[in-house]
Amino acid sequence: MSELIKPYGDTTNDGAIQLSFTLPIKAGGVAREAARQLCLKMNLDNPQIVHMRDLGGGYTFFVVYAKVLEGVDVSTIYVPEAKVPTWTMEQVNQLAREKLGRRITVVGACTGTDAHTVGLDAILNMKGFHGDYGLERYSEFQVYNLGSQVPNEVLVAKAQEVQADAILVSQVVTQKNIHLHNLTQLVDLLEAEGMRDKVILIAGGPRITHELAVELGYDVGFGPGTVPSEVAAFILQELLGRNGVTL
């Protein structure tokens, strides 16, 4: 059954959206009309240029409200998501002890140019995120958090040194899609070292989806809002599976 939806402003299916952008033109009547026509070309209905501001140097900033004519049929959408059991920290620790019989080693890093460790720390640091303790707190996990701006080579070397079961890569801030380059390069490196099949490779960050991660050669991708226990459960489940343990 079709389930068509459109953006909501204050009335169902009114299609109301807001957007902002800069055009390389001095502010004025021509600039305003240029912004309006651009919105019409984007198939937006009734664009209202609510703010126009000259930024100097021949650039002008616009804030626009408009209506979207098209909708999307959500009944036709399929989004692959990682299958993660809902286990608590205690359950993960207990299962690891009983079924795996050894501690799990994890290496994490923000790679390349990225200096933003907020996502990585949320998953790894003792304190965790959203009331869910980080992996450092797990008795059965040994965590190496390499921090920010770590070259992929360093991450791979560390994973090799400590015989990591899982590698966590976080990419938050990007410029010209450099995060994709970083993520791909890591997979290439691991393959070159013959390590790819020996580790569980995990990508995380606000722009990461499971689908994207899998496409890039990762085992799983975690987007915003992920809590540490989901990551821990995924790693354990995967390790058990690879060791032929059934629950």
Add this chain to the structure above:
Amino acid sequence: MSLKLRVDETLIARARQAAHRITGDVQAFIEQHTTTSTERAVVRLFGVEGKGPDDVPLANLVIENIQDGGGLDRGAAYWVANAMARHQLSPQEVAEAVAQGKLDLPKVALADEGEIRQTATLLAREALAKIHHNRATRASMLDRWGERPTPWLYIIVATGNIYEDVIQAQNAARQGADVIAVIRSTAQSLLDYVPEGATTEGFAGTYATQENFRIMRKALDEVSEELGRYVRLTNYASGLCMPEIAALGAVERLDMMLSDSMYGILFRDINMKRTLVDQHFARMIQAQAGIIINTGEDNYLTTDDAYEAAHTVLASQFMNEQFAHRSGMPDELIGLGHAFEMDPAQEDGLLYEMADALLSRTCFPNAPLKYMPPTRHMTGNIFMGHMMDGLFNLTSVATGQHIHLIGVLTEAIHTPFLHDRYLAIENARYVFGYARHFMEEFQLKPGGRVEQRAGEVLGRAVELLEYMERVGLMEAIGEGVFARVRRKPDGGKALDGVVAKAQGYFNPFFDLTLKGGAQ
């Protein structure tokens, strides 16, 4: 300022005393050693510029030649001046002859010791005269146009292409920037040489080179003239080439430099002995140049919790202050860093941020504090982020901060778009203007939340510093007291560039500056 934070003054004195002793304990080691990068800085200050075979900078070739001959423990000045005296060459000609394999510095027959020292001292005097001239040029421009009200708006450009940076920097100045910082290419801090020439390709930043410094200085002087106010230029000295980049900054009239005594150790895993020796020379030159240093304590709060770890920031500020003093740097040039990084979900977080910011202000009343915006808790919710930046701006103006790195609403998404930067400046200028005289009108409640918080943080900082005094700096860093990062005295990069000074070590810059010979 009339807004006054009342804290126990004896605790401030104890913190400073402990930091003074901790730095004193390592100062002996520092003064007994030199580094390859310190000696390259000497060569560059003598005026050597350019590349040799395989694009290796001449400064590196000269130092490698001396090191290979086992002579680095006497200092580059000694060997360069000796070759000059023997062969009637300029420092540049000496370097070029070394690059061409025509000169092997440690094998040049020794001239009279007095003549060597005189030649080197003369060169150092010339270099310092140039640096002092730059300082006077800056002062005359500031006299002509007046100083800007604080907090100064500090804005980053980072395109990778110095010519593109010029366009962005001039635009940012026109939009209201008081200070322009050109972010370096990723991992330049780990290069053991300073690239040469103008550069147009970099990763998430632009290489720091002498030519790039010159180009940007000229561009900012132009826009300063246009706007009728002096626009300051900042670059980054921390890293393996700290003394060299400091020297180039001094020669090319940079106004501020990121220059931390421990950042390289903690966040770049550079060997601690190397960094400690390097920072001493770097800051000595920066002090001569009137360059305001920026320290990197804000980084601690990207790996540690801002509420829990505020005392580590304060303790580190005392450390940076004491190290800077030991390089002859006055308080007015010590831009101690800190940041607005508490969890926005924290009740009364604004009060605690104000408490911490006021505490730094109170402990370092004459230091131009460098205040950094929220990064850790910034998300893709740019509207919330803009609000957080607004409160950061308010805290800055309400607590008398000096150098204010603007917070940009898209912090967690990408390097700023043109309008992101515009919105960020608009936000800061609005709040600064709207609350301009906040400090003159408000007082704290005695014994209230702000004073209690500040007292706690100060108490914990004293505890930490006195503990560090007992175990020593290197041991304390090994335990991870700062940013929870652990480093060992012989670990990390580039320990091989640290050399014990021999009896006849000679570096005229030390004699002329720290011993007052330049006056």
